[in-house]
Amino acid sequence: MEVTSIQDGIIIDHIPAGRALSVIHFLGLDPTRTRMxxxxxxxxxxxxxxxxxxxxxxATFQLxxxxxxxxxxxxxxxxxxxxxxxxxxxxxxxLVNVIRCSNPRxxxxxxxxxxxxxxxxxxxxxxxxxxxxxxxxxxxxS
Amino acid sequence: MGDxxxxxxxxxxxxxxEHIRSLIQRAAYIDGHRQQxxxxxxxxVLATLFYEPSTRTRLSFxxxxxxLGGQVVGFAGAQLSSASKGETISDTLKVVSNYADLxxxxxxxxxxxxxxxxxxxxxxxxxxDGGHMHPTQTLADLATIQARLGRLSDLTVGLCGDLxxxxxxxxxxxxxxxxxxIRFVLISPxxxxxxxxxxxxxxxxxxxxxxxxxxxxxxxxDLDVLYMTRVQQERFFNEDDYxxxxxxxxxDEAKLSGARQHLAVLHPLPRVNEIAVEVDSxxxxxxxxxxxxxMLVRMALEAxxxxxxxxxxxxxxxxx
Numbered sequence: 001m002e003v004t005s006i007q008d009g010i011i012i013d014h015i016p017a018g019r020a021l022s023v024i025h026f027l028g029l030d031p032t033r034t035r036m037x038x039x040x041x042x043x044x045x046x047x048x049x050x051x052x053x054x055x056x057x058x059a060t061f062q063l064x065x066x067x068x069x070x071x072x073x074x075x076x077x078x079x080x081x082x083x084x085x086x087x088x089x090x091x092x093x094x095l096v097n098v099i100r101c102s103n104p105r106x107x108x109x110x111x112x113x114x115x116x117x118x119x120x121x122x123x124x125x126x127x128x129x130x131x132x133x134x135x136x137x138x139x140x141x142s
Numbered sequence: 143m144g145d146x147x148x149x150x151x152x153x154x155x156x157x158x159x160e161h162i163r164s165l166i167q168r169a170a171y172i173d174g175h176r177q178q179x180x181x182x183x184x185x186x187v188l189a190t191l192f193y194e195p196s197t198r199t200r201l202s203f204x205x206x207x208x209x210l211g212g213q214v215v216g217f218a219g220a221q222l223s224s225a226s227k228g229e230t231i232s233d234t235l236k237v238v239s240n241y242a243d244l245x246x247x248x249x250x251x252x253x254x255x256x257x258x259x260x261x262x263x264x265x266x267x268x269x270x271d272g273g274h275m276h277p278t279q280t281l282a283d284l285a286t287i288q289a290r291l292g293r294l295s296d297l298t299v300g301l302c303g304d305l306x307x308x309x310x311x312x313x314x315x316x317x318x319x320x321x322x323x324i325r326f327v328l329i330s331p332x333x334x335x336x337x338x339x340x341x342x343x344x345x346x347x348x349x350x351x352x353x354x355x356x357x358x359x360x361x362x363x364d365l366d367v368l369y370m371t372r373v374q375q376e377r378f379f380n381e382d383d384y385x386x387x388x389x390x391x392x393x394d395e396a397k398l399s400g401a402r403q404h405l406a407v408l409h410p411l412p413r414v415n416e417i418a419v420e421v422d423s424x425x426x427x428x429x430x431x432x433x434x435x436x437m438l439v440r441m442a443l444e445a446x447x448x449x450x451x452x453x454x455x456x457x458x459x460x461x462x
Contacts, residue, residue, distance in 0.1 A: 105272050107253040111231055114257060124342040134253025135274055 006037075009056040011076040011083070012066065017041050019070055020051035022141065026069045026098060027061045047072070065098060067091040069141060071127060091127055094119050095139075103137035147449030150259035150266040154277045154317050161446075162317070163294075166285045168442035169435065171455050176209070178453045182445050183212035189242035190216035191234065191258075192269070193225060193249040198411070199269055202433070203246045203278075206440035210450075215242065232261035239263040244448055247271075265447040273309050278443065279410055280313040282436030286428050287367055289435060290406040295323035295349075298364050302329040303371035303391050303416060305336040310410040311371055312340050319347040326352040327361050331387050334373065358391055362401045368393070370409045370416050370429075394418040398426060408432055 015023055020040050024031060035056040044050035059077070066073050066089035077085045095118040101108045108116055118139050122128035130139035146161055154162065172179050188207040192200050195218050204214045217223045224234060231249065235258045238245060247258045248269040255268030255275065270276040288294055299318060301311050305328055315336070318324045326344055328336045335354060344352045355361055362368065370393055378384040392415060393407065409417060409429040421427050445452060 103252065105250075105252050107231070107249070107251040107257050107271070110251055111254075111257050113230065113232065114260075123346055124339065132253065134256050135272075137252075 005081060006054050006056045006078050007081050008058070009054065009078050010059050010063075011078060012053045012055070012070070013050070013074045013076060014044065014047065015051035015053065015070045015073045016047070017044075017049040017051055019141075020053055022069055023051075023053060023066065023073075026065045027063075029055070029061065063089060064092045065095070068095055068098070068130060068139075091120055094133075095130060099139055099141075101132040101135060101137055102140045103132065103135050106132060106135040106137060108132070108134055146446040148265060149447060150255075150262070150268075151277055151443065151447070152255045152259050152266070152268045153275045154280055154313060157277075159320055162281070162284065165281060165439055165442045165446060166288050168446070168452060168455065169285050169438035170289065171452060171458065172438050172441050173434075175452075175454060179210060179441070179445075181211040182450050182452055183207060183210035183448060186210075186212035186244065186448055186450070187242045188212055188214045188216075188444065189238050189245045190214060190218075190269070191223070191238065191245060191247045191249075192216065192218040193220040193223065193247075193254075195219055196248055196270060198433075199248065199278075200246075202437045203267070203269060203440055203444075206437050206444055207244075209437075210441055210445060212243075212444075216246075231257050235261040235266070236263075244444060267443065267447070273307060275313060276309055277313065278436065278440055279310050280317050281439040281443065282432055283310070283314050283369070283408060283410070284317065285435040285439045286408060286432045287406060289431070290428055291366060291404065294318065294321045297323070297366045298325040298327065299367040299369065300327040300329055300358075300361060300365040301336075301369045301371070302358055302393075304334045304373045305330040305371070306334045307374060308371045308410075311336070311369065314369065315340050316343045319344050319350045322347060322349040324350045326350065327365060328352055328354045329356070329358050329361065329391070330354075331356060331390060333383070333387065356390075358393075359397055359400065362397060362405075365401065365405055368401070368405060368407050370407065370413070372409075372412070372414055372416055388415065391416050392418060393421055395420050395424065398424060401426065 037054040039052040041049050075087050076083045097116050100116050117133035118130040120128050121131045190200050190203055207214050239262045244265050246267045246269045250272050252272040252274035254271045259266040305311050344350050373388045375384050405426045406428040407426050
């Protein structure tokens with residue numbers, strides 16, 4: 001399989017295999033309007049298998065969310081066909097209206113008009129887990 | 143203590159240890175100066191919004207305000223509130239903030255007290271939000287331990303029974319771990335062990351440690367505090383399992399015979415049969431004192447959140 005390189009944009013590499021579609025969802029990318037390549041379940045020397053997303057546009061979306069959905073990913077910024085910077089996503093301290101709490105006993109299931117907030121809890125050690133601001137239930141990646 | 147004026151209590155995790163210590167100290171002062179503090183909150187109104195009935199907790203909050211000279215309004219049961227018409231918690235709190243100076247809320251949904259505190263323009267106290275938090279129960283537990291043993295650290299604390307679903311256990315463990323110097327002995331059947339996130343809290347406290355065991359008799363002699371909990375029948379799918387586990391931890395005089403003389407036996411109540419009635423007359427039984435300490439510490443909390451000073455308290459602190 002051959003996917004051409006991009007000229008200006010972002011390559012999100014080392015996404016856990018099978019999670020690229022979730023990444024697209026959480027980044028808020030519209031697949032019908034975004035010029036991008038999606039590579040899933042390809043070989044990875046580091047992890048065995050991985051997904052890759054190549055996006056031919058400037059990063060106007062919140063890349064921090066990758067710290068939640070794909071913390072092991074690497075973000076490569078491409079300009080004029082060359083990678084000019086490379087970094088791993090940080091773990092955001094909070095997530096607001098990104099995911100919903102899955103706890104059926106949580107107040108967010110009955111109370112409309114409030115933010116769906118999660119915070120990073122590192123009590124059990126790094127890298128930590130995200131917990132609901134209201135009920136402390138651990139976040140689930142749907 | 144002025145820092146607490148106007149603030150809400152949703153979880154003790156948000157409260158500094160110095161404020162917890164101060165509340166317990168104030169509760170002890172109130173106990174010895176009932177007449178002097180009887181008008182501390184005169185003219186104040188407490189609203190108790192109990193979306194699910196909890197008669198003893200509600201009475202404790204209301205008695206506390208009445209003993210401070212304030213008054214109370216409220217409801218017990220969602221069918222008696224506008225929630226039955228579909229009103230949100232936020233809207234109810236925005237309305238009630240115009241009536242009352244302070245709100246105590248109990249709600250079956252976890253996190254409801256945080257929603258209430260965000261919406262209200264007056265201080266809100268979490269009187270229990272589902273199986274999540276019940277911070278004033280923990281304050282009552284701490285006040286009882288302080289009254290009995292004179293300290294909240296350098297203790298061996300046993301917690302026995304349902305350690306999986308018992309919110310009072312989780313809150314007490316995580317708060318005591320912040321005080322430090324606690325050896326926790328976690329006594330439960332395998333099916334009802336303490337959840338990992340609570341154990342992580344103990345591990346994160348450098349001067350605390352824990353031991354998990356199924357056998358109460360073999361460890362009771364090491365304990366300064368024994369916190370008994372009810373094995374909750376509604377958690378079991380199999381009636382036989384419930385009966386077997388429930389009967390494992392009946393604390394009676396025979397088991398207590400191996401305990402230290404200064405042991406304090408606590409229980410958040412109600413009990414079913416995990417503490418035999420014969421233990422009530424044992425000087426180590428502290429669970430009815432716990433009820434009194436709960437009211438006193440709620441008095442201290444209500445006055446503190448309202449910013450109403452306890453008459454004579456500051457003077458006595460200066461003298462000491």
